[in-house]
Amino acid sequence: MFDTLAPVDHRLRALGLRLFGISCLSIMTVLIKLASDAAIELPEIMFWRQALAVPVVLAVVLAGPGLASLKTQRFGAHLKRSVMGLTSMAFNFGAIILLPLAEQTTLGFAVPIFATILSALILKEQVGKHRWGAVLAGFAGVLIVVQPGGSHIPPLGALVGLTSAIMISLTSLQIRDMGRTEAAITTVFWFSALSVLPMSLLLPFFMTSHDGYEWLLLSGVGILGGIGQIGLTGALRLAPVATVLGMDYIALLWSGFFGWLIWNHVPGPATWIGASIIIGSGLYIALREHRLAIERTKDIIV
Structure with a gap:
């Protein structure tokens, strides 16, 4: 567990890494939407997202902990995580394609809300009235954005976006369980590596010839996706989630700006x-969970 009083320089570095990672992923979403506008199919976009992320992650591993860090005793768990992760990615990328960027990003912020519900249902975690109140407020926010029955955003896009948030929440619970034995960089590497094979089987049915501009888009999706994921992971090595979570919401400013531009x-x-x-x-929800984690730690120490 991270020290709640992490040195100031660690917190600043963590905030910087988180901001860098979020910015990379925000630009990646722009490239995904541009690739779709260029008639590149979703399965091909997903393939290059994973295939080009592998060498990026591998380079970080070689420069840091070394290949030994990729050893795992839970290969089956990594396979399950890859299936769940690919499903989440399909819905997430689908939402990017179907929705305006700002609305897609906003629905993505519902992940902590769904994660709280799923942790109570699946993990049987105790969720107090404070967090349930936050969940209800969050759903009210979702309804305001979606406006059921209105023409504010495409209904199919809203459904895909909310499904994406639910799938990412399920994936986060899976990663939380794996995090007890697996290093974050190990999980990131195996997800990318194990995703390439099934996506490559679909590639012949969807891949078309591309010009330089389209290859630039696909390359950017993969490279920025890998770098962004590493940035988010690196931030959590330096500071708790509650410290860096605020940086995630910068994505809404990026999506609003690029959507307009x-x-x-x-x-x-x-x-x-x-x-x-x-x-x-x-x-x-994040701050409440962080406070409860501190209290549980104090109880153990006492």
Whole structure:
């Protein structure tokens, strides 16, 4: 467990790494949407996202802990994580393609809300009234953004976006369990490596010839995806989640800016109001969990 009073320089480095990672992934989402606009199919985008991330992650491993860090006694768990991760990625990328960037990003912020519900249902964790209150507030924010029955955003896109948030929540619970025995970089590497084979089997059915611009988009998706993932992981090695979580919401500013710059989309008031509620709920849940973790640690020490 990270020290709650991590040195200031560690916290600053963690915040910087988290911001860097989020920025890389935000630009990656832009490239995914541009690739889709260029008629590149989703399975091919997913293949290059994973295939080009492998050498990036491997380079970090070689420069840091070494190949020995990739050894695992839980290969089956990594296989399950890869299946879950690919499913989550398909819905996430689908939401990026179907929704305006700001709305897709906002629905993605519902992950802590769904993770709280799933941890109570699946892991039988005790969730107090404070966090349940935050969950209800978060759902209110989701309803404001989605506006069921309205024409604010495409219904299919909203469904895919919410399914993506649920799948990512399930994946986060799986990663939390694996984190008890597996290093973060080990999990990242095996997810990327094990994902390449099944995606390569689909590639002949979806791959087309590309010009330089399209190869640039696909290369950017893979490289930035790998670098961004490493940045997020590295931040958590230096500081607790509660310390760096605020950086994640910078993604909404990036998505709003790029959505306006490239697609001339300006998020409406409902998106900003709903996003504020969802973000507030997610932050409260994270801070509450962090406080409870500290209290449990104190009880163990005492």
